[in-house]
Amino acid sequence: MELIKLTIDNRTVEVEKGTTIFLAAKQLDITIPTLCYMNLKDLNIEHKPGGCRICVVEVEGRRNLAPACATECSEGMVVKTHSVRVLNARRTVLELIISDHPFDCLVCAKSGMCDLQDMAIKLGVRDIPFKGEKSTYKPDFSPAIIRDMDKCIMCRRCETMCNDFQTVGVLSGIHRGFEAVVAPAFERDLDHSECTYCGQCVAVCPTAALTEVDHTLQLINDLSDPAKTVVVQTAPAVRAALGEEFGMEPGTLVTGKMVAALRQLGFNFVFDTDFAADLTIMEEGTELLDRLTRHLNGDKEVKMPILTSCCPGWVSFFEYHYPDLLDVPSTARSPQQMFGAIAKTYFAEKQQLNRKEMIVVSIMPCVAKKYECTREEFATDGNPDVDYSISTRELAKLIKSANIDFKALPDEDFDKPMGESTGAAVIFGTTGGVIEAATRTAYELHTGEELEKVDFEALRGFEGIRSATVNFKGVDINIGIAHGLGNARKLLDDVRAGKSDYHAIEIMACPGGCIGGGGQPLHHGDTSILKARSKAIYAEDEGKTLRKSHLNPDIIKLYDEYLGKPGSELAHKLLHTHYFDKKTRQISVD
Amino acid sequence: MTSVKLKLKDSDVQKLKEIAHSFNNEAGELINVLHKSQEHFGYLPAEVQEVVAEELNIPVAKVYGVVTFYSFFTMLPRGRYPISICTGTACYVRGAEKVLDEFKRILKVPVGETTADGKFSITCLRCVGACGLAPVVMVGDKTYGRVTTDGVKDILKEYENEE
Structure with missing residues (x-):
């Protein structure tokens, strides 16, 4: 050197x-x-x-x-x-x-x-001496991201995230000189491109050229409507980052304050997406065990590895780029959508509410979740399971606009029954968390024995691609983890080529998983913030009495009272989904 | 950039694949591949760019970025007799703009577009290196020097009986 x-x-x-x-x-x-x-x-x-x-x-x-x-x-x-x-x-x-x-x-x-x-x-700019023409470009309103190129300063950070990190390749600098902008091919709007709405472009944009679709006004209206029962669910990664918007140190857990703030904002029920994360483990874990057992028994038909399906950015990615592998990912819906489906059926029945009288809102670290809410398969008679999703940043704005002194709030608990969750659900918010949660449950259901140590350190970390082998009493289970779609692509190419020896792979579109989501407080390039959030997530898991999804008493009750067992017909109707070949759709566009 | 839609025939796709293959399908050869493709098709419609992107394994947005960056590339079919008016400094000061306006007036198309019958298209270029003949107009490979507004209709007349 x-x-x-x-x-x-x-x-x-x-x-x-x-x-x-x-x-x-x-x-x-x-x-x-x-x-x-x-x-x-x-x-x-x-x-x-x-x-x-x-x-x-x-x-x-x-x-x-x-x-x-x-x-x-x-x-x-x-x-x-x-x-x-x-x-x-x-x-x-x-x-x-x-x-x-x-x-x-x-x-x-x-x-x-x-x-x-x-x-x-x-720099103390007080006057702009250069008067002249300003470049203008058509605005683009997609279900999740708004592009206003009039505000673009051509830093081209979005292009790096979209192309180099995510390998999505939707955004490129086009034209030259004064007319130069960043846009999708043929200047289509994002909704007609291969955009996954991961929101990493939004997360690094220095100006308002790329922003998330704002639902806060709609939310205020719904909260003020006495005819509506407004139910909120909060994703695990939100509680590990929301405090930053109020000047708290990155990695400060604000679960209790967040619940208190949501109650003050006027939500009728403050629930937790973590409840649905536990539910996801029950469904996805059962699917994993079923496929695994068949695979180990020599069934050649069964597709391996099973891929997680919680992340809507990732789902769009494989629908666009791997339409030949649509039967490989788990059919389990994401926790957000499982929550919506259960809220507007099971919970609605308990409350004797019609789903049309309910507004289900999610607080997500994510931009793609806004799009996920709008997917047609997640609606009944045109009424969406989750009405809309707001980001961590939007929630912070809402709290500030409601004159709530966030830091001074007392800690409060989530409502029952959909507010109960285990540590396994909390770690969904960080890379490796979903597969660790699934491993905790799958191990116990497969071996019939209790895990001595629930922490699988080998699955944790920040490397873009990680792998570990977990021994299920004599059977080695190979687990792969990728965060960032560019890393996912590497694992997927191996699966496509038949070179993958993984049994299960977890994929999250954003760096660090949901904690680095496109809807989180801006990290301004400081990735140590993501690590601090991840640490906070694991700390919340450790502090929980229950750390395995199948032990969540309200999940057990949900199956007893309503769903029957994991993978039942009703569970399939409400908690599973199917995927679409979007590549073919893409070509017919225009 | 406005564009014209085109349904590629299998033989067109095959041709594009051959072009890409002749450059070893290397992403770094994008400009050369586009050059050859335009030579073959006369222009680069979206459908051609999509095949090029696929063949070089790069995002189609990148291909479109390059096509829109270089003025040589066009997404519109050129006329059978592409008219290029030099608007370089020498030609400009000797009245190229008036000549250009006259072409636009007679053919009723703006710069960058093609007449409805597909016969003529108008583009501007910067200096053909014949400044002594300014203002210069090219129709296809043929060069016309010291063109005046009155001379425009004479030039077009030469192509009157051509298909």
Whole structure:
């Protein structure tokens, strides 16, 4: 390893050869401002298109200013990051970017969390001397994501997430110069592209060019309607991140405060998606055991491995890219949809409510869940099982707008019966969690013995692709885990080629699983936040008395009173689904 | 970019596969593959781009990005007699814009489009290296120099009896 010595702002630093000025400055705790650079260390993604030019610095002996993110250090280099020349150039660059940006900050969805706005404040921009034409582009309203390219600053972070990380390949820079925008092929809207609505583009967009569809106003209306019974479910990853929106440390668990806040907002029943996660394990676990037993008995017809199906981004991904493998994933619906189906049948009957008098809302760390609610197969007579989904960010906005002092709230408990859950359900929120939860239940149901240790450390971690073998009393079960659709693709290609020796694979579309979902508080490129959230999830699991889904008393009751047993006819009707070949649909579009 | 829909015949798909194959189906050869494809089809409709994307194993959005970036590529079929008016500096100062307007007026199509009968299309280009002959107009491979507005109808007349 060759080391290089250079001077940045009169301070000496030693870095490895090949290091950029930007990262060398970071070693001195100098954060050079930028609008396009993104470094997601734990995901091995460094996006440095050198496009925004905000990070320019002065290098002694060099005629022009250098973009710090794309210029390598050299021996003896003398760099100034805040000389008058740099500050003036940087401000001019920013003014030029803003000159082609709408001035509607007061009413913008991203106001208060916009990188461009922050930069204008940081650099003290007071006037835009460049008057002229502004580029405009047709807005795109999909069920989950809104594209407003008038606000795009061409940082192209979304393109990196969509292409390099997710390998979805929907977004690309098109046209050139003033007309350049990021768009799907042939400028179709997202709804007519192969977009999975994973929302990772939304999660990294510095402005409001990409935002989630906002359901908060609709929710306020429904909460104010006395004729409606409004039921809420909260996904596990939300409680590990919501606190960040109120200035709490990443990784602070706010389950009790969140429940209290939801009650204050006026929900009639505050339930937990975790209840449905336990239910998912019962259904998916049974399916896994059934397929596994047949496979081990030499049944050649049975499809292996079983793939999890909780993640709607992942479901769309295989519907578009692997239509030949539609019978491989589990048929179990996602916890969100299981919850909706049970809420509007079992729970509705208990409350003597007609499903049309009910509004089922989900709080999700996710953007794709908004789309999942709209899938036609998840509705009865046009009435959706889950009416709509709001993101963690939207919930935070709602709490703030309702004058609730979140930090001062007392802890409250979820309502019964659909608020009861086990530790197995909580870990659904992080990569590896679903398969660990399934393993806990499948092991005990398969062997008939109690697990001595419920923690499967081998299934945990942050590597994009992980694998582990769990011994079910003499039978080795090979488990694969992938988070990020690019990683999923690698495992899926092996399955397609018949080269996979896994029995079960868990796949989550987002980095770190749901904790890194597109609807979570923005991490601004700091992936250590995702790790902190993951830790919080495991801590909540550890703190639970019940940590195995099949021991959830209200799940046992649900089967006793209503569903019969896992995989029953009624369970299939309410809790299972089927998949569609969207690749063929895609070609016929236009 | 506006485009024209096309139902590809099996032989067209086969041709595209051959083109891609001649570049080893390498993603890095996208521009060359598009070049050859346009040479064959005359333009690059969405259906052609979809096959190219599939063959090179890259997202079709990327292909579309490249097609829209380079002005050489077009998604509209060109006329049988593509008219290119040079609007480079020399031609421009010697009246290329007026010549262009005259072509647009007579043919009743804007720049980048093709007449309804598919005979003529109008595009602008930047400098053909014959500045001494400015303003320059090309129809197909044939070059016309020192074109005046009055001369436009004479040029078109040459193609009157052509199919």
